Amino acid sequence: MPDDAAPIHYRVRLQDAAAHLLAVRMRVGRPDPQGQRLTLPTWIPGSYLIREFARHIVRIRASCRSRPVALSRVSKDTWQAAPCDGPLRLDYLVYAWDFSVRGAHADQSHVFFNGTSIFLAAQGQQHLRCTVRLDKPRGVFARRWRVATTLPADGAAEWAFGDYQAGDYDELIDHPVEMGDFRFATFQAGGCEHAVVLSSAPDADLDRIVRDLAPVCQAQIDLFESETRRAPVRRYLFLTQASESGYGGLEHRASTALICARHDLPHRGMTGIPERYRGFLGLASHEYFHTWNVKRIKPAAFVPYDLARESYTRLLWVFEGFTSYYDDLMLVRSGVIAMADYLQALAQTISNVLRGAGRFEQSVGDSSFDAWTRFYRQDENAPNAIVSYYAKGALIALSLDLTIRLRSNHRRSLDDVMRLMWARYGRAFEREPHGLPEEVMPALVYEATGVDVSRDLARWVDGTADLPLAELLASFGVILALEPQHEGPTWLGVRTTVRDGDLALTQVLHEGPAHRGGLSAHDLLVAIDGYRIRSESALNAVLARRQPGDRLAVQVFRADQLLDFEVSLDSPPHTKAKLTLTPLRERRLERRTPIRPRRPNRRRSGDGNRR
Numbered sequence: 001m002p003d004d005a006a007p008i009h010y011r012v013r014l015q016d017a018a019a020h021l022l023a024v025r026m027r028v029g030r031p032d033p034q035g036q037r038l039t040l041p042t043w044i045p046g047s048y049l050i051r052e053f054a055r056h057i058v059r060i061r062a063s064c065r066s067r068p069v070a071l072s073r074v075s076k077d078t079w080q081a082a083p084c085d086g087p088l089r090l091d092y093l094v095y096a097w098d099f100s101v102r103g104a105h106a107d108q109s110h111v112f113f114n115g116t117s118i119f120l121a122a123q124g125q126q127h128l129r130c131t132v133r134l135d136k137p138r139g140v141f142a143r144r145w146r147v148a149t150t151l152p153a154d155g156a157a158e159w160a161f162g163d164y165q166a167g168d169y170d171e172l173i174d175h176p177v178e179m180g181d182f183r184f185a186t187f188q189a190g191g192c193e194h195a196v197v198l199s200s201a202p203d204a205d206l207d208r209i210v211r212d213l214a215p216v217c218q219a220q221i222d223l224f225e226s227e228t229r230r231a232p233v234r235r236y237l238f239l240t241q242a243s244e245s246g247y248g249g250l251e252h253r254a255s256t257a258l259i260c261a262r263h264d265l266p267h268r269g270m271t272g273i274p275e276r277y278r279g280f281l282g283l284a285s286h287e288y289f290h291t292w293n294v295k296r297i298k299p300a301a302f303v304p305y306d307l308a309r310e311s312y313t314r315l316l317w318v319f320e321g322f323t324s325y326y327d328d329l330m331l332v333r334s335g336v337i338a339m340a341d342y343l344q345a346l347a348q349t350i351s352n353v354l355r356g357a358g359r360f361e362q363s364v365g366d367s368s369f370d371a372w373t374r375f376y377r378q379d380e381n382a383p384n385a386i387v388s389y390y391a392k393g394a395l396i397a398l399s400l401d402l403t404i405r406l407r408s409n410h411r412r413s414l415d416d417v418m419r420l421m422w423a424r425y426g427r428a429f430e431r432e433p434h435g436l437p438e439e440v441m442p443a444l445v446y447e448a449t450g451v452d453v454s455r456d457l458a459r460w461v462d463g464t465a466d467l468p469l470a471e472l473l474a475s476f477g478v479i480l481a482l483e484p485q486h487e488g489p490t491w492l493g494v495r496t497t498v499r500d501g502d503l504a505l506t507q508v509l510h511e512g513p514a515h516r517g518g519l520s521a522h523d524l525l526v527a528i529d530g531y532r533i534r535s536e537s538a539l540n541a542v543l544a545r546r547q548p549g550d551r552l553a554v555q556v557f558r559a560d561q562l563l564d565f566e567v568s569l570d571s572p573p574h575t576k577a578k579l580t581l582t583p584l585r586e587r588r589l590e591r592r593t594p595i596r597p598r599r600p601n602r603r604r605s606g607d608g609n610r611r
């Protein structure tokens with residue numbers, strides 16, 4: 001029965017598993033007397049792209065006391081119901097066939113949905129409490145199904161179908177729901193029950209995942225909650241969907257939705273931390289860190305979220321970049337991975353940034369602002385035109401952390417900044433929601449650490465020059481070396497893929513040999529020096545037998561036109577980072593002495609931040 005006491009009630013049912021249709025019944029207790037407007041978000045928080053979820057509503061009807069109510073369209077995401085005397089009922093079908101962490105996906109194997117895909121908002125009533133009934137599908141396929149969600153129960157038993165609730169619409173859409181025959185394992189961290197919920201990975205060693213994640217979660221709780229060591233949530237779920245390939249996650253206030261490749265996960269008897277599994281742990285750690293950084297500490301531009309249109313902030317380098325810095329750092333800090341593995345992961349991030357000339361065109365501040373149209377809508381020109389606020393943001397966090405440690409003579413670190421951000425903008429968020437102002441970071445760092453980084457941040461965040469990583473790392477006994485990006489004597493400066501039996505250029509890197517020779521993305525490589533090239537290995541074999549300065553006659557199809565070019569080869573650029581410890585640092589690590597600057601802190605100059 002609908003909860004008549006709740007102003008807004010939803011009931012969700014799998015209508016047709018084969019057609020991937022979810023049936024939603026919504027009841028608005030006191031509709032707007034002028035006629036109720038109903039709207040679906042155009043984007044989901046955490047994923048900065050306009051997705052227009054309303055296009056997946058395939059049928060919608062309104063009624064009041066069993067009599068039809070006229071429903072008209074106002075815009076792509078909004079409906080208008082005619083005025084009615086009594087509770088308004090809406091019955092609609094949602095097509096759910098998006099296998100991602102951002103949408104909704106339903107078939108005979110499971111149902112996963114984000115509220116942003118299926119719960120219409122009653123405009124003007126988003127502040128009201130809602131209840132949700134989740135119905136168990138009738139098919140035989142669903143006999144063993146359970147429910148995994150952090151939506152607070154309104155009578156439903158843990159892991160069961162039944163009644164749930166949310167304090168308002170914002171909360172309603174921040175608890176994704178998984179229904180299916182999943183496995184789960186629980187662990188305690190910070191006085192809170194955590195569970196890893198795993199779908200479609202029958203041979204994965206769930207106990208191992210739990211053993212590895214528990215100390216990572218505790219390390220994050222200890223960072224933010226250094227006094228209480230308590231988690232900021234009552235219960236936390238890692239909703240993990242395994243697939244053949246795939247990698248991604250989306251953060252929520254008390255859970256995360258993850259997609260990973262099945263063979264990224266550990267199996268029974270597996271020892272050590274293979275790189276793929278480290279990637280999975282890094283992803284889980286990343287999303288968990290967001291529990292503080294972006295779910296509670298938010299940019300002011302997200303308070304409240306405007307889900308009808310883009311919300312612009314130049315601060316994603318803080319929210320995604322800092323989170324990307326801490327995700328792997330927490331793995332090594334909690335002892336789950338070794339220092340050598342951490343340095344390898346960090347070196348990969350450095351290489352990712354150095355590989356794109358786009359870092360000289362776009363600052364991370366601009367990259368954050370333009371996330372909606374550029375980072376989230378990357379085309380063939382992306383490496384030449386944009387920089388990732390994730391990767392470069394993580395390196396800014398590293399630079400900031402090392403700078404603070406150096407200039408405070410190791411008394412302060414980026415952790416102090418995170419704690420101040422949490423105390424000021426996060427901890428009390430639910431009582432007094434206010435977000436991080438756009439220009440506040442330099443003042444916040446100074447307040448937390450006494451270190452003035454305003455000039456550094458201006459250069460790193462709004463400028464496009466490379467960060468002083470080698471120098472900073474050297475002060476901590478870490479040597480940054482840059483090696484050739486590719487093995488072999490020459491490179492072409494392209495990325496390729498095989499398309500219908502032809503080798504297509506997917507990207508042509510600025511100032512590389514291919515670019516200088518006139519080649520373009522989307523060209524189909526036909527022949528080099530008169531011989532057919534149809535695979536990347538064939539191309540690499542040619543490049544391996546040439547020397548820098550050699551000229552190649554390259555034939556390509558551009559659309560339907562055969563074109564000839566001459567390309568002069570270069571040696572591959574040195575953009576592959578390698579990090580190693582100095583022998584002294586290595587010995588200190590063995591003795592477990594804390595990281596300290598190798599040199600004593602230099603005397604401060606007048607402005608206190610001389611490099």
Ligand code: ZN
Nearest residue numbers: 286290320323
């Ligand atoms: Zn993130």
